[in-house]
Amino acid sequence: MNNFKKIVILFLLLFAFEQILGFVLEPITYQHYLELELKQKNVEDMQPDMVFIGNSRVITSFIPSVFSERLEEVDCAFNAGTGSQGIEGAYWYLKDILKQYDLKYVVLGLDYQNFMQEERVLKRDLVVLERIKSVPVKAGFILDVFEPSEYIYFLKSYQYRDEIWECGENIRKKLSKEYRQGIYEDGKTVYENLGFAREREVFGNRVGVYISRSWTEEEVDRERLTYLDRIIELCREEGVTLYAVSTPLTISTVCETPGYEECNQFFRQYLEERGIPYDNLNLMEDRGVLLPDETMSSMEHVGGDGADIVSNYYCDILQSRMNGEAGNIRFYDSVAGMKEHLPDLAYCDFHTEKLDEAGNRMLMAKAFHGEGVEVEYQFEKEAGGVTEVLQSYSVEETCGLPVEKMSFPMTLRVRCRVLGAETEKTFALDIEGAWE
Amino acid sequence: MEQLQKILEEIRPDVDFASEDRLIDNGVLDSIDIIAIVTAVNNAYDVEINVQYLLPEHFNSVEAIYRLICKLQDE
């Protein structure tokens, strides 16, 4: 057999192996479903004219169909958020999307952590790389962001090699009728449509105080910030209107994270200087009533109906902007402004601490409240269906939990009551096993 | 030469020194054998075999070793 034929056989075998292994190993992602739907839209002769770009916060916050139905200027929106998407990935992905579709509007989800100095996370860029279709854009992305030592990850067989032990389940799912028809299987996060996935679970009264990474202007990675400029420039070149938005975090995160207000002002100013409308949905009016922390799914993701609330609210904002009615934009000016309007007991820092070496612990609670307001706390413990009051209502913010009273699993609760008012809220902590 | 053959057979009784003429080339003798032979020959014939004589042509057969001994004795 001549050498040329041998080389052909070799490459065919390599290609076949790579394809088969890719199919077997690569876990199912939203990309499959999104592409099916976009293809369907193409068949229906509906070209997308609005896209949402950003990380998982964007995926779970914006329902494209809401925007398509309610915005006059928009016929078809889709959500192109990818998990942990970095600003570098956002730029290159957007570039690709703009090549494929004739868009009119781009909504960029701004996560301030995207601009901090931090270690490179390879996976987030690999996910974006997978989505990019145009070869020149792909090449540009690779040369710009990836190191040569990372090129081996472009082989799906290498990237997902650790999945080899779960491949049986993966193959079963991929061969199922539902997968081929684009029906998503049940899970905690459920893909709904056009790139939007809904977080099913919400905190309920299991919500704690979550503090994000603190922010100072010195820690901002100026190089990463240039990608924001590149996105702005790209949209200008393509004649696309760009909107910037920050999706909701829990109220406690906004109030308690050091530097959040400075961060908010920084981006407001930065984008104002560049003529880009920016809305921070964290500071939306009546936040405490519209999107309380109990309805959030995690520190940074809305849950349950939260996406509908957020999407509709932002839809109104966008419509106002598109109509040129800046006065109808309803946000608080600052975190302090939001705090003034927050209901008492909007969140509560409820946690336990070690008291001594014997293993006794201390329950600590501190609920958010307005000035001049007093809050009473009642500490309870529930185990095996039996509830025990550890400390009745008092203004004491702490309560001891001796070792004798500990049994696992158990639920610790604090009932908060505003003195002289009807406002009451319960916050709970589930303790499975030993303390961390 | 018979004395030499006897010495060799004492060191490696399993080798047929009479007929073997590629002792080194065929790997019949290993390094320990060679040194044992060198030492025995040095002591028996009062010569000094130098490292540079450690070549197949000097050790491949009984005759070759004998020739080497004669050469060294002449010097």
Add this chain to the structure above:
Amino acid sequence: MSLISFPFFVFVLVLMAAYYLMPCKWQWVVIPVFNLLFYMSYGAVAVCFLAVTMFLTYAMGILLNRTDDHFGALRKACADKEQKKKYKADCVKTKKRIMLVGLFVDFVLWFLFKFTGLFSFSPLGISIYTFIAAGYCIDVYRGKYRAEKNLFKYASFLSFFPHIVQGPFSRYDALKDTLFAGRRCSFERLEQGIIRIVWGCFKKLVIADRMKAAIDMILPRDSGYGGVYVFLLFVILPIQLYADFSGYMDIVAGICHMLGIRLQENFKQPFFARSIDEFWRRWHITLGAWFRDYLFYPVSMSRVVQKISARCKDKLSPVLVRMIPSYIALFFVWSATGLWHGKSWNFLLWGWINLLCIVSGMQFKPFYERIKGRLHITEENKCWRLFQMARTFLIFGFAEMVSDIPSIYGIWTKCRSLVCEHNWYLAARPLQLFPGLEIRDLVILGIGILLMLILDILKEKNVDIYGLAGRIPVFFRYLGYVSLFYAVILLGYSGKNAAGGFMYEQF
């Protein structure tokens, strides 16, 4: 750059392209250029030290030849026999001086880097190229071949990147023919070379790195693993080291094969050895050969040592008398071999364990023969052969463990636990026996080691592996090759204990 890395992959690709695009006459020039690039990727400063050794030993070779020629001419022109003798003696004396100066400087540099703490770094492969250069000098001194006149050719030989990091200890006369000759590209050679490289990667990434995870947990003194685990070490240490070291050798041999350059083999199915003596002619072959030719022979045949033997002529048995030079030389060889591996005394101890086995094997050979006779055991007896192989294997494993534990208390603790700790029942529970590994890892290891064993059995039976593979129809052959390649991709161990580099890379 590490051998298993994207930059090195590109390096080899570019090298192949450059080599085969060059006209045959000038192909050899490509090699020293790439040697330099490779060496510089490890740090530009160290190149200076390599250059010093290179220039020095190159000059030594030329000088030695000139001395030979000079005195040779004088002897030829002279008629007087006595004068001829004098010229010869003067020639030897002069050459000896030149060689000793050269060797002294060569080894002093090595000593300075490896044994004194003066420098915080070590030039790449100094333990390898120092010895290769020394061997070259000594060979030229002995008149084995003429010195290389072309400096670039000599540089190409000494700094040859396939052997510079972990060996083999190439001999100039063995390497030069294929190193300097040109040749056309051969598809067959490329195919064979590539699969050998993939096989080397398999041994290193799938087998060696995986085993290292378990070894790293058992080996530390305070790991708490004793008893049966220590015995396990004797078994897995040799296999892990073999997979790692021979894997590297396969990669460099594969590269050389693609270039058509013949690199000396360093392994010859070592676990088929029936004695420690034979083992060292099958394991790290070129190291043993170096010490044999340049330390063992000179020492054992030296006047001093021969005189010691002569003085014992009438006091001891003739057998012992003629073994004395060997024993003395072996002592030096194994002390030096131990110290070559590491400067601490546990490496010395490792060397002496090997020495003890070899010497006792020789000294008590008649005694062993008698016992074998009584038990009716012959050399051809299969069980006996297996026993010998197992014995050699375990002794090597024990010696390796000694070299891996830097404290005497640590060694003592481990050995004592062999007897004192009663956890031998774990032998029936393989999963608990390999900390850090799961059942899937054990299965992979089992299959991998079986593959290594099958290949070694075939090679021991002198089967031409390349020829055998060549007879398989192309489609199935390539199917096998691609499967092996993907086995490396999918199963290459990258757990938290995965080794970053090769074990002999520090040399």
